[in-house]
Amino acid sequence: MNIQDLLRENIKNLTPYSSARDEFQGEASIYLDANENSFGSPLETAFNRYPDPLQLELKKKLTTIKGVPAQNIFIGNGSDEAIDILFRAFCRPGIDNVVTVPPTYGMYEVSANINDVEIRKVNLLPNYQLNLEGIAEAIDKNTKLIFICSPNNPTGNSINREDIETILANFHGIVVIDEAYINFSRQKTFIQELTEYSNLVVLQTMSKAWGLAALRVGMAYACEEIIEIFNKVKPPYNINRASQELALKALDNIDQVNQWIRETVAERNKLAKSLTEITIVEQVYPSDANFLLVKIKYADYLYNFLVDKGIIVRNRSKVTLCESCLRITVGTPDENKILINAIKEFVI
Numbered sequence: 039m040n041i042q043d044l045l046r047e048n049i050k051n052l053t054p055y056s057s058a059r060d061e062f063q064g065e066a067s068i069y070l071d072a073n074e075n076s077f078g079s080p081l082e083t084a085f086n087r088y089p090d091p092l093q094l095e096l097k098k099k100l101t102t103i104k105g106v107p108a109q110n111i112f113i114g115n116g117s118d119e120a121i122d123i124l125f126r127a128f129c130r131p132g133i134d135n136v137v138t139v140p141p142t143y144g145m146y147e148v149s150a151n152i153n154d155v156e157i158r159k160v161n162l163l164p165n166y167q168l169n170l171e172g173i174a175e176a177i178d179k180n181t182k183l184i185f186i187c188s189p190n191n192p193t194g195n196s197i198n199r200e201d202i203e204t205i206l207a208n209f210h211g212i213v214v215i216d217e218a219y220i221n222f223s224r225q226k227t228f229i230q231e232l233t234e235y236s237n238l239v240v241l242q243t244m245s246k247a248w249g250l251a252a253l254r255v256g257m258a259y260a261c262e263e264i265i266e267i268f269n270k271v272k273p274p275y276n277i278n279r280a281s282q283e284l285a286l287k288a289l290d291n292i293d294q295v296n297q298w299i300r301e302t303v304a305e306r307n308k309l310a311k312s313l314t315e316i317t318i319v320e321q322v323y324p325s326d327a328n329f330l331l332v333k334i335k336y337a338d339y340l341y342n343f344l345v346d347k348g349i350i351v352r353n354r355s356k357v358t359l360c361e362s363c364l365r366i367t368v369g370t371p372d373e374n375k376i377l378i379n380a381i382k383e384f385v386i
């Protein structure tokens with residue numbers, strides 16, 4: 039498979055912006071090349087210099103944790119940036135199309151619409167697994183990307199690995215596997231398969247298990263050729279220095295994060311059990327993520343009742359295949375207890 043054939047012509051021919059830090063990379067005593075404030079910052083920490091455009095320290099650390107070489111890593115301002123770059127690099131507005139498998143993460147569709155790219159929706163089956171035949175029918179020569187979220191948001195389940203492998207092996211475009219919730223899953227990540235599939239892009243994020251949603255740090259793992267395309271299209275300094283430094287520091291605290299993951303999974307199971315025992319709850323779907331999709335009677339009324347009590351869950355009751363469903367993030371043990379008691383108080 040030739041990645042260059044998938045690329046938009048203007049991106050193929052693009053001369054990327056060359057920043058001051060691209061043009062001089064060594065150590066110097068006086069920097070007068072980037073029109074920064076030479077005096078400093080009005081803060082305790084000096085932020086007056088532009089950050090590393092390629093976040094090499096952070097990538098080095100990710101390499102030791104993930105076992106993926108730095109040249110196979112792109113870091114974005116959240117994984118949402120990686121999603122947007124995929125559209126801008128590969129999809130010709132008004133000509134190309136992408137496949138999504140609803141119900142799924144909403145940003146694929148929003149990014150498609152922003153970039154004026156047709157979106158072909160092939161709903162998941164009632165068991166929330168892929169409709170492989172439907173996907174095969176939806177694809178044509180202008181289909182550039184397929185988005186598969188696993189574990190899937192908002193359903194919480196992992197997508198069957200063999201089905202994803204079937205798509206990876208047969209689709210002549212890019213398969214994006216969004217693993218935002220992979221840390222909570224019993225399933226293995228796909229990042230070890232990068233050498234096997236040149237059309238694979240795996241998205242992960244520091245916004246979920248790593249607890250850094252406010253810093254906006256997301257990763258795309260892919261073959262070197264795709265990572266070079268990301269780097270060509272991205273804004274020069276897309277990850278600010280504070281985020282780079284704090285993310286690097288956080289990666290030293292992997293034991294804490296693993297502890298939280300274990301606690302979250304234990305709480306998820308407890309919460310699922312407690313919810314199942316409530317009479318208005320019709321179904322708690324199996325989850326590999328840090329949230330539960332719950333089919334519940336009077337979902338809209340209950341949602342508003344919880345809002346009035348200061349408890350905010352996500353109302354998904356209008357979403358295809360999620361009718362009458364609320365999506366509930368697993369909280370701390372105390373938060374989960376308060377939630378359960380509040381739902382028990384609800385009377386229609």
Ligand SMILES: Cc1ncc(COP(=O)(O)O)c(C=O)c1O
Binds near residue numbers: 117243251
């Ligand atoms: C499946 C999925 N992918 C990506 C994201 C966005 O992640 P980030 O914060 O890295 O942009 C989310 C956020 O909710 C998500 O649910």
